[in-house]
Amino acid sequence: MTNIPRVQLLLTGDELMSGDTVDSNSALIARELSGLGLTPSRRVTLGDERQALAQEMTTLSEDADVLIVNGGLGPTIDDLTAEVLAEVADSGLEEHPDALDHLERWCKKRNLVLNAANLKQAMLPKGCTLIPNPVGSAVGFSLVVNGCLVLCTPGVPGELRAMLPEILERLREIYGITLQxxxxxxxxxxxxxxxxxxxxxxxxxxxxxxxxxxxxxxxxxxxxxxxxxxxxxxxxxxxxxxxxxxxxxxxxxxxGDTRIAEAVIDLARKAGVTLSCAESCTGGMIASMLTQISGASDVFPGGFVTYSNALKQSVLGVPASTLESDGAVSEATVKAMVAGALDASGADLAVAVSGIAGPGGGSEEKPLGTVWLAWGDRERVETVCLCWPVERVLFQTMVAAAALDVLRRRLAGIDKQSSYFDQRRLR
Amino acid sequence: MTNIPRVQLLLTGDELMSGDTVDSNSALIARELSGLGLTPSRRVTLGDERQALAQEMTTLSEDADVLIVNGGLGPTIDDLTAEVLAEVADSGLEEHPDALDHLERWCKKRNLVLNAANLKQAMLPKGCTLIPNPVGSAVGFSLVVNGCLVLCTPGVPGELRAMLPEILERLREIYGITLQxxxxxxxxxxxxxxxxxxxxxxxxxxxxxxxxxxxxxxxxxxxxxxxxxxxxxxxxxxxxxxxxxxxxxxxxxxxGDTRIAEAVIDLARKAGVTLSCAESCTGGMIASMLTQISGASDVFPGGFVTYSNALKQSVLGVPASTLESDGAVSEATVKAMVAGALDASGADLAVAVSGIAGPGGGSEEKPLGTVWLAWGDRERVETVCLCWPVERVLFQTMVAAAALDVLRRRLAGIDKQSSYFDQRRLR
The missing domain is CATH 3.30.70 (Alpha-Beta Plaits)
Incomplete structure (x- = not known):
């Protein structure tokens, strides 16, 4: 019978409290723990303050079965983890021979002289068990305090990452955990x-x-x-x-993590179809989303960022008369842009967008956030006009994704237009 | 005399505990608070669990002068902040007329129907003060509980960001804080x-x-x-x-927050110079970075994403013989791409990139991460070959930024090539 331990995290570092560092370590730890079916129930983040740390370690160790402490193992005076844990456990510090050995070998390998600051990293709570650090000077260590297994790990992400497999193995053994x-x-x-x-x-x-x-x-x-x-x-x-x-x-x-461009590229590859895009308001974001996916070159020969009317004419062959009569943000223009993109790229399927990203521009007839999309092949082109009155980059992101989504639906043979079109349709 | 309040943070969200989301909000809050000379002394992160949240809110509000709660304001049943705070404050929930008004206007503007899930966002602790949300549906609110000012903010970063100036202003007023x-x-x-x-x-x-x-x-x-x-x-x-x-x-x-594309556009506008780009490995990211800046259309008529060799020939006029003899990732190709981009766009200054983004590809002569850049006008074109062997999207990001940086230096009249070129120069 498996006994699921209650896991909590304690992160320490002034840089985490000041906002100079975004904490990515907790997410790393949590993702690794999820493989064991474990989710931390609580996470506390503190600066490098002795009293606050001692108090929190006491509280957390009394409440949790497993406490993972991250940070504060470095050589400087504001690295307090070992000292504070020894105080909380009432164990005292002692020079740990294996930790000293690790430090000596680590320095020697790098032609460094072991100095007093380094030596501090070998002073660990009495009775603790080492957790080897294959990539850095700071060893990790564990100690049972108040019936809680406290695991101390370094704040440098690469060192933490290198230590996690050993930690997971220990938890698996101690708690007999299989995937939950x-x-x-x-x-x-x-x-x-x-x-x-x-x-x-x-x-x-x-x-x-x-x-x-x-x-x-x-x-x-x-x-x-x-x-x-x-x-x-x-x-x-x-x-x-x-x-x-x-x-x-x-x-x-x-x-999983499938991105919309990834789905489009997979579908196009399976269908043996190549893609292109003609972008005005999204300004390259559709092409960029596609080419961020490895293997995009299989189906995407390229695309066109025609921001000015002049380029819409010269590169995509949008008639000057269309731009004049209907405007750049119009059904006729995006239809002509699709035809131009198919011609200029030789691709089988293309999407075109033209809209008003703001913050400037917009009129009563075509308010800020208005965008025309057209997509299709040489046989059949569809269009829609939507309105997304949001901040510029979010507008571009949503429109670029919508452009990829109409391609996805066409490639997947989904006839139904997306329900978000109903909510955002302008005409 | 200023009275410096003790500030603590409470973040809530299962996605923060599972490791699915890296918490960037605390860093954002901390950086903004630092302008007032305030640093949060403690931060607790919990999943969407009613009992744990209630207990923590009680403890934190008893300990702190100001408690900023982030997350849990959405429309779904796992969004518990208002409910739990009302319980802790023993105030009960009520439909807040201004919050309802905000939701109605928000939905109307987007042609959405206000549903029951949305309506939940108007149910707030009795006696609370609204914090307006200029960009999203969830309003923030504040309430004094156990003598502590509790400020509840949304987890969506853009919405939090939009709400912070108002929060800082209130703290400044209440505590008589002048900029420290x-x-x-x-x-x-x-x-x-x-x-x-x-x-x-x-x-x-x-x-x-x-x-x-x-x-x-x-x-x-x-x-x-x-x-x-x-x-x-x-x-x-x-x-x-x-x-x-x-x-x-x-x-x-x-x-401040100046982005490199912003600097390029400002310099080009001042110089009366128009810009274009011809992208292979960056696949539209240079154009996208430029057009994310409002006012890009003043100086950027458009750009070309020529991912395939066929498009490099047909759109930019790169000679087939060059592609054959030198390859797509070569000095001759990017020079021809610059010339082609200038021709096809009519712009005054252009940049072109071609490289091996990976994960596939690369050879001994042109290893993974190799990229050629060329930039210039009709008089003078410069080139450099760099090597950035990093993950695909980071590679594209760094190369796109480098492409913008060579334009920035050219426009600003900085003759010196960047020192990072020395570290990454391949030949």
Whole structure:
């Protein structure tokens, strides 16, 4: 029988409190722990202050089964972890022979002289167990305090990362942990968090308690994450997947971290179709999203950023008369841009966008955030006019993603236009 | 007499505990608070768990003068902040008319129907004061609980950012805080943190103790931040600025949040020069960086993403013989691309890049990360070959920034080539 320990984190460092450093270590630790089905229940971050650290270590060790301390193992006087833990454990410090040996070898290898500051890193709480550091001078160590296993790790991300496999192995052994949870992450586009929540509550009022659903909104995509407690019913994951499919099917881009450009490139590759784009208001972002994906060159010969009317004419052959009569932000212009992009690139399928990104511009007829999209091949071109009155870069991001999404739907044979079009359609 | 409040932070979100999201909000809050001379003394991060949140809010509000809560204001059932705070304050929830009004206007502006999930965002603790959200649906709010000012803010970074000025203003008023520190932030490109630190220590061993220098590395730029304790010597800021100029002058892009594309566009506008770009490995990122800046259309008619050799020929007129003899990643190709971009766009100045972004590709002669840059006008074209063997998107980001930086230097009349070229020059 597995005994799931209650894990908490304590991070220390003035640079974390001042905002000079963004803490990426906790996310690293949490992601590694999730492989064991463990999620830290609490995380406290403090500056390098002796009294506050001692108090927090006492509280946390009394509450948790496992406490991972990160930071404060360096050679300088503001690195307090070993000292404070020794105080909390009432164990005192002593020079640890293996830690000293590690430091001596580490310095020798780098032709450094072991100085007093370095030696401090060998002074550890009495009775602690070392955690080797294969890449840095600071060793980690663990000690049981107040019945809690306290694991002390270095703040340098590369050193922490190198130490984590050993830590996971120890936890696995001590607690006899096997994988506890199935996680299913689905990437969607065009779905609002509240809409998704509402739809789900309406359609599945008897949602199983073993499945925790959460959302992660990251423009332009929304992630649906299902954490499924391993149950006797092995089909629960598949059942949930099917529910998601039937509710949000056409919005689902893919599993895991799939980005929308990745889905488009995969679909195009499978269909043997090449792609191009003609961008005005997105200014290169569609092309950039595509080419951030490794292997984009298989399906993307290139694209065109025609910001000025002159380039829309000379590069894409948009008639001057169209620009004059309908304007740059119009159905006729984006249709001509698609035709021009297909011609100039030789690609099979293209998308074009033209809109008003702001903050300036816009009129009563074409308010700020108005954008025309056109997409298609040499046979059939579709268009839509949307309005996204948001900040400039967010507007570009959402429009670029929408442009990729219309390609995705065309390539996947999804006839239905996205529901977000209904909400944002201007005409 | 100013009364410095004790500030603590409480962050909430399962995605923060699972490691799915790296918390950048605390750093944002801390940096803003530092302008008032405030540093949070403690930060606790929890998942979306009612009981744990209630307990922590109670403890923190008893201990702190100001508690900033971040996250949990969304429309979904796992967004618990208002509910839990109402419980802790024993105030109950009520529909806040101004919050409802905000939601109605927000939905109307976006042609959305206000649903039950949205309405939840108007249910706030009785007696709270709204903090307006100019960019999102979730309003913030504040309430005094256990003698502590609790300020609740949204987890979406853009919405938090938009709310912070109002929060700072309130703290300034309540606590009679005057600005404690002058902060000078300089954006640089091509400068390494350790190089900058070393140079500074060598040149200014008697650095004044009133000035704290810190670095914030954010690809592609490095921020140098000087926090200057308000001194009688009003000239200290200017003196420091001059020291920075003389040491790192040509690397300095601008003050505050200036991005490199912004500096390029400003310089081009002042010089009356128009710009274009021809991109292979960066795949649209140079154009996208430029067009993310409002007003880019003043100087940027457009650019070309020529990913395939066929498009390099047909769009930019790169001779087939050049591509055959020298290859796509070569000096001859990028020079021809610059000429082609100038021709096709009619711009005055252009930059072209072609390189091996990976993860595939590369050879002994042209290893992964190799990139050729060419830039110039119809009179004079310069080139350089660099090697940046890093992950694909970081490679594209650094190369796109380098392409903008060579334009910046050309426009600013800086003859010196950047020192980072020396470190990364391939031939």
């Amino acid at each position: 949870k199935d996680v299913l992450r689905l990437q969607t586009f065009g779905l609002g968090e509240s809409t998704a929540q509402q739809l789900l509550m309406d359609e599945h009022p008897d949602w199983p308690s073993e499945v925790v659903l959460s959302f992660r909104a990251g423009a332009p995509q929304l992630e649906l994450k299902l954490s499924i407690t391993r149950a006797k019913d092995k089909g629960l994951r598949d059942t949930c997947r099917q529910w998601m499919e039937s509710l949000f099917g056409d919005h689902i881009i893919g599993e | 520190k002058d902060v000078l932030r300089l954006q640089t490109f091509g400068l390494g943190e350790s190089t900058a630190q070393q140079l500074l220590m060598d040149e200014h061993p008697d650095w004044p103790s009133e000035v704290v220098l810190s670095f914030r590395a954010g690809a592609p730029q490095l921020e140098l931040k000087l926090s200057i304790t308000r001194a009688k010597d009003k000239g200290l800021r200017d003196t420091c600025r001059q020291w920075m100029e003389s040491l790192f002058g040509d690397h300095i892009i601008g003050e």
